[in-house]
Amino acid sequence: MNRVTIADVAREAGVSTQTVSRVINNKAEISPSTRELVMEVIERLGYRPSGVARSLATNKTLAVGLVVPDIANPFFPEIARGAEDTLRERGYEIFLCNTIEDPEREKAVLSALEDKRVDGAIICSSRLPDDQLFPRLRRQQAVVLVNRPAPPELAGSVCVDDASGTVQAVQHLLGAGREVIGFLSGPSRSHSARERTRGFEQALTAAGRRPVPELMVPCAPDHEGGYEAALSLLSGRGNVEGLICYNDLVAVGALRACAELGLSVPDDVSIVGCDDIMIAGLISPSLTTIHVSKYEIGATAARMLLDRIEGRHEPSEAILKPELVVRESAPHMTRPRNAHGQATNDGGR
Amino acid sequence: MNRVTIADVAREAGVSTQTVSRVINNKAEISPSTRELVMEVIERLGYRPSGVARSLATNKTLAVGLVVPDIANPFFPEIARGAEDTLRERGYEIFLCNTIEDPEREKAVLSALEDKRVDGAIICSSRLPDDQLFPRLRRQQAVVLVNRPAPPELAGSVCVDDASGTVQAVQHLLGAGREVIGFLSGPSRSHSARERTRGFEQALTAAGRRPVPELMVPCAPDHEGGYEAALSLLSGRGNVEGLICYNDLVAVGALRACAELGLSVPDDVSIVGCDDIMIAGLISPSLTTIHVSKYEIGATAARMLLDRIEGRHEPSEAILKPELVVRESAPHMTRPRNAHGQATNDGGR
DNA sequence: ACCGCTCACGTGAGCGGTAACATAATAGAA
């Protein structure tokens, strides 16, 4: 595979490589006749300029990294779409990097991106602690963090107001008469997890309840994690009436745990998910969940990254508001419990 | 952001750049003392070799492209994972390219990958006709096609035996006593779609039935497409008893159409999906579907691509066998139709 | 002491572009 180079084109057209370069890059100072001639030769030879050589000369790669914990987690593909649509329009290509929830691998991919000299990176839901993450951000040309705040000089940040989402969920359950509410809080390394936990405690406190640590259990952010955590939470004590889950996958796992324990959703226990991934509206019972626009997260992060690449560091933060979507798994009104028709409200704590 | 170069390291260590290069690349002919010295300087200066410069010198980028119609389609993320896990292990980075089902965009991303001088590309479910696709393959260093055959000298190929999957589905429905079977055949540009159509017709013919063109309708490969196609297929005539769908998303759409038309699944109509994406087992009724290991597709394609990058063109084809997974939407036995409890077994084949 | 060999390292020339400056040709102004 012998590639055509700019020198080949120049020779064939009887001009200097610089002239060819000017044609490719649409520089103004070229006579129409030369331009046409060069274009014709480029076409005929099937010449395409080498991005590699170009990058070396210009110190720009037109490539950015997209770091996600797991692209197979339905939360991230849409973010990727939003980011790619925005970036590709501007000529950027995207390196996809899965960290598979492993901090070591996250470090490794960040180094790899550094080696590739990407113009920037979007890092989603980093699992690295601040003191490990921040020094690495400094080594990148431009960074935007998703679901994680950062000092403006190090990185932009696109966050969902996680606490507010959880507050809405708690209020919804309380409003529906659920008194004892459990919380499957997700991976403890996750910033979102901590924020949602904060919102959970805050909402309970504001409503005059005391958060009970035993009712808040961390879990892997997937189907299995939700299943196991829900099982342990629901089987121990019989009084949990509502369950707020770290994400929709966790909620699906919780649904399965309920089925296995013979608990009816939503009659015995109401379940609220988070993220509103595609399946939330498709499963049965359909999932009440906290909707966030994932595509918008990706697009916003990409726009912010482009700004940073071009040296504009403002705005350095975007916060998207989540919104509760009420479906079957946690309706507005609670129906009778222990039920075969007869209501027996046991009245809370 | 002034990056440390190999020259900086060389100067600081008092050796030539070539010596530094030898250390980085673990060449043998270096004295232990020099190696240690250089390593120390590299560490101290935080030097990381530029992949760009390296690529220009070696004519290798350690980057490959992964082209998919839509990463938000749950079929593809797992393929991406399989490919990435395999490729990253060997030091390759992956450019993710969504074509959003648009042939023009597909051409554009292939050109972009060419410009980036990727070492190879995995192209999933290409929507380009052979006469447009093949010439473009020739311009890549190495290619593996997923869900599409190709001349061995142009590209490797990883396919699912689509026809066989559909045959299994048809036989299953026939065996359950379903006589009139519809087929939502997916995007007509898709090779898989044509193969599955072939399998559908073949299985019917083998069973002594004649395929009815009106019962085979193409559709977009998503939820919406399935909904619309199923609606038109089921509303016109009342006698469709079984529906085979291009993929699980289409099946979910069909499920919704049935619900809307007041048809019970599986009592009135049995539905079979394809791919066995995560949600297939989670929705209700759970989906009988044709399982294929998507991670394995990705991993296999990646291994084949690595082979091709290194010049080995054998084997140039892998065919993965799909397998029917029977769940609620199309059980082994058909229960009474138009039924409220009374069994009226119509007795199978 | 001489030769030849290996080992450890240095030297110079690219890889395929672009930036910055130099230069020839042409046009317009005095």
Added chain:
DNA sequence: TTCTATTATGTTACCGCTCACGTGAGCGGT
């Protein structure tokens, strides 16, 4: 006409690394 802008093009030096050689020191054998 002569001088100066202006326009269209060529020249040269990198960008940061690797490849293919070149070379000097040290060693053993005769």
